[in-house]
Amino acid sequence: MLLALGFTIQELILLVNESSPIEKKALVTGKIEYIQKLEAKLEASKIFLRDVLEGKANFQTRCRSKH
Numbered sequence: 760m761l762l763a764l765g766f767t768i769q770e771l772i773l774l775v776n777e778s779s780p781i782e783k784k785a786l787v788t789g790k791i792e793y794i795q796k797l798e799a800k801l802e803a804s805k806i807f808l809r810d811v812l813e814g815k816a817n818f819q820t821r822c823r824s825k826h
Contacts (some may be wrong), residue, residue, distance in 0.1 A: 764790060 761771055770790075774783055810816040 765793065766790065 761774070766774070770786060774786055778786065807816060
């Protein structure tokens, strides 16, 4: 499960074996913050894609064909 959450092998070693409780807390807190940021990006992506489906998307750049 921890690998699926984005922990590296090195982080897992620190989490399980070698780090102090303060270091473990910092590591886990950092991963929670990373996941929260990822969730926000994914939510924004879902909203944008729903807008695309509904024809309400506001594209900031235009695609140009190379001719």
